[in-house]
Amino acid sequence: MIERTPILNFFTHLILFLGFLVAVGPIAIVAIAASHNIADVNKVPMSLIPGSDFWVNMKTAWTTANLGPKLLNSLIFATGVAAGKVIISAITAFSLVYFRYPGRHFIFWLIFITLMLPLEVRIVPTYAVAANVLSPYQGILDITGISWLIQKVTGIEVALNLGLLNSSIGLILPLVATATGTFLYRQFFLTIPEELTEAARMDGAGALRFFIDILLPLSRTNMAALGTIMFLWAWNQYLWPLLVTTDPAHVTAVHELKSLIPNVGGLPEWHIAMAGTLIVMLPPLAVVVLMQRWFVRGLISTEK
Amino acid sequence: MEKRITFSKWSVGILFAVPQLLLIFTFFYWPAGQAVFWSLTLQQPWGGGNIWVGLDNFKSIIANADYWNSITISITFAAISTGISMVGGLILAALTDRQLRGSKIYRVVLIWPYGIAAPAAAMAFRFILAPEAGLIAVVNQWWPGIWDPGLDGNAAMACIIAAFSWKYIAYSFIFFLAAFQAIPRSLIEAAAMDGSSVLRRFWDVQFPLITPTIFFLLVINITESFQDSFGIVDIMTSGGPHNSTNLMVYKIYSDGFKGLDFSGAAAQSIILMLLIVVLTIFQFRFIEKRVHYR
Numbered sequence: 001m002i003e004r005t006p007i008l009n010f011f012t013h014l015i016l017f018l019g020f021l022v023a024v025g026p027i028a029i030v031a032i033a034a035s036h037n038i039a040d041v042n043k044v045p046m047s048l049i050p051g052s053d054f055w056v057n058m059k060t061a062w063t064t065a066n067l068g069p070k071l072l073n074s075l076i077f078a079t080g081v082a083a084g085k086v087i088i089s090a091i092t093a094f095s096l097v098y099f100r101y102p103g104r105h106f107i108f109w110l111i112f113i114t115l116m117l118p119l120e121v122r123i124v125p126t127y128a129v130a131a132n133v134l135s136p137y138q139g140i141l142d143i144t145g146i147s148w149l150i151q152k153v154t155g156i157e158v159a160l161n162l163g164l165l166n167s168s169i170g171l172i173l174p175l176v177a178t179a180t181g182t183f184l185y186r187q188f189f190l191t192i193p194e195e196l197t198e199a200a201r202m203d204g205a206g207a208l209r210f211f212i213d214i215l216l217p218l219s220r221t222n223m224a225a226l227g228t229i230m231f232l233w234a235w236n237q238y239l240w241p242l243l244v245t246t247d248p249a250h251v252t253a254v255h256e257l258k259s260l261i262p263n264v265g266g267l268p269e270w271h272i273a274m275a276g277t278l279i280v281m282l283p284p285l286a287v288v289v290l291m292q293r294w295f296v297r298g299l300i301s302t303e304k
Numbered sequence: 305m306e307k308r309i310t311f312s313k314w315s316v317g318i319l320f321a322v323p324q325l326l327l328i329f330t331f332f333y334w335p336a337g338q339a340v341f342w343s344l345t346l347q348q349p350w351g352g353g354n355i356w357v358g359l360d361n362f363k364s365i366i367a368n369a370d371y372w373n374s375i376t377i378s379i380t381f382a383a384i385s386t387g388i389s390m391v392g393g394l395i396l397a398a399l400t401d402r403q404l405r406g407s408k409i410y411r412v413v414l415i416w417p418y419g420i421a422a423p424a425a426a427m428a429f430r431f432i433l434a435p436e437a438g439l440i441a442v443v444n445q446w447w448p449g450i451w452d453p454g455l456d457g458n459a460a461m462a463c464i465i466a467a468f469s470w471k472y473i474a475y476s477f478i479f480f481l482a483a484f485q486a487i488p489r490s491l492i493e494a495a496a497m498d499g500s501s502v503l504r505r506f507w508d509v510q511f512p513l514i515t516p517t518i519f520f521l522l523v524i525n526i527t528e529s530f531q532d533s534f535g536i537v538d539i540m541t542s543g544g545p546h547n548s549t550n551l552m553v554y555k556i557y558s559d560g561f562k563g564l565d566f567s568g569a570a571a572q573s574i575i576l577m578l579l580i581v582v583l584t585i586f587q588f589r590f591i592e593k594r595v596h597y598r
Contacts, residue, residue, distance in 0.1 A: 008502055012399045016410050019396045023414050026428045026470065029439065033431060044441040092324040099317025100310050107321055114332050116584065120531040120553050121576045124560045124569045125338035126331060136334035177331035182324070190307070197309045207311040236421035238535035239553075243561065254421045258539060261430070270431050270438070277427045281420050288419030292412060295419075299475075300482050 027281065033274035034058065041271040053271065061276035065256050066248075071283065073168075073245075074235055074253040080172040081234035082227045089181030089226065090219065094211050096182075097189040098197070111179040119174060120239055127243050130170045134160035166247040175234060181226050184301050188222050189215065221294075222301070228291045229298030235284050253280045339577075342570035361571040370547060371555070371572070378552045381465060382529040388469040389525055390518070393476025398506065401484035411481065418474035422467070423535035429467040430540050453541065457548025460541045464549055467536045468529065476521050483517035484510065527580055552576050 035054035141147040147158035164170025260276040262268030345354040453459040543550035560569030
């Protein structure tokens with residue numbers, strides 16, 4: 001727009017620059033603190049000129065918090081959640097859009113309601129389910145009296161038990177269990193021209209063939225967007241991994257941060273803590289920077 | 305909107321919905337139902353049966369001053385951090401939407417904080433706002449003892465608000481910018497031709513058109529302030545000092561898993577669920593009426 005507004009432009013630049021400082025400042029301070037030695041990091045005020053111990057501190061943080069395996073755990077976990085969401089969402093949306101069966105609207109609402117209540121508020125009973133994933137089915141058998149009947153007839157006590165604590169599956173499945181993404185795909189499938197389905201059917205393609213050969217290739221963009229946003233979301237999860245993984249072998253990188261909080265007494269080791277924080281921050285930040293286009297699109301089209 | 309052409313074998317269709325249905329039954333509906341059941345019974349930790357107590361769990365929660373404190377501070381936290389995130393995001397998005405040199409760079413960088421995990425942001429701010437080191441420690445050199453989030457509840461609250469808002473300004477920014485960019489340029493140019501000032505154009509043309517986004521972000525920001533705050537509280541304050549940052553979601557966790565009071569935690573979960581549902585419905589009914597949809 002051609003319009004001369006020098007004063008407004010000046011204030012725009014000023015405020016945007018302040019915004020820039022607020023956004024990048026904390027990340028920069030973490031990086032600078034990670035480059036100091038223990039005396040310099042505790043100097044008040046801390047010098048904003050980087051020190052020379054960056055790589056030493058990064059190495060110390062890496063080994064003391066054992067970050068290698070923890071980052072690998074996070075990677076497996078976040079990839080699992082992203083893949084799970086993408087696949088489940090696509091096939092559910094396909095079912096909802098391309099078939100007409102009794103109870104379809106009911107199923108639609110059952111899925112829709114899951115968007116309202118996040119994992120955090122049903123954390124205690126979800127934990128119980130993860131401890132024995134078959135407990136809901138045991139519950140149904142008990143309530144309906146089937147397990148009583150089986151015990152009467154055969155003498156076998158029905159006790160279904162399959163624990164998922166301290167396993168990748170136990171970490172991943174409950175986070176895949178909400179319908180984020182299903183509606184993204186649904187909206188997208190609804191925009192696909194009917195002629196395409198008609199042509200596919202005339203050529204004798206069945207439902208599965210149509211889904212794999214036509215629908216999936218068309219929704220590549222949506223997959224990339226949803227995959228990116230779900231990867232970030234899962235990587236940054238905290239409460240659920242904290243509960244499910246008590247075994248150090250399964251702990252995720254974000255969870256490991258807590259072990260880096262400096263102890264009271266003596267000079268606090270903030271330089272190591274900040275080096276560790278930087279390492280944990282960087283992978284999702286790199287995903288945001290590299291996949292910015294998909295990430296933003298994913299956020300805006302899933303509306304969460 | 306419905307498809308005219310569908311596939312006739314509807315048994316196949318149901319089969320495609322089965323994985324999702326199994327998942328949400330096992331990890332959503334069953335636990336949600338279980339939470340209701342537990343809230344009405346007295347659960348022994350780690351098995352050992354349960355006793356039906358009706359609404360007793362709710363009564364004892366409501367009679368507990370700690371719980372009311374938790375609700376009050378959760379609402380305070382939600383109101384302040386949502387306000388900061390939304391106003392900050394709105395201003396930055398409105399300004400980057402103007403065509404200026406460098407606005408592309410701002411658009412890229414201002415999004416970054418959203419990619420960072422809330423606990424990692426909390427760790428960064430724990431250092432930046434530490435009373436003995438970091439950047440804010442300077443104020444303690446001027447006025448010894450004036451800043452100590454470890455002892456002063458208000459300071460601790462300020463810390464968790466800072467870490468949360470930092471991340472969610474970026475989130476609000478993304479949505480506001482998308483909303484601004486969706487407004488046809490010709491509309492703003494027409495208003496400019498009519499001689500209206502930049503500020504007038506913002507209030508009369510752009511602002512009414514982004515009200516759906518404001519409404520959406522209000523719901524999301526408040527809901528997230530009840531959930532995503534967990535990692536921040538756990539890393540920065542662990543609910544202290546003196547319960548001053550013991551937000552509802554953190555209290556559910558510490559009562560349930562540290563205090564082994566499953567029934568009390570379940571009852572608190574039910575209240576939090578109802579609160580979130582009521583907020584969502586309330587916002588839909590009362591705020592949506594003022595929203596201009598395109």
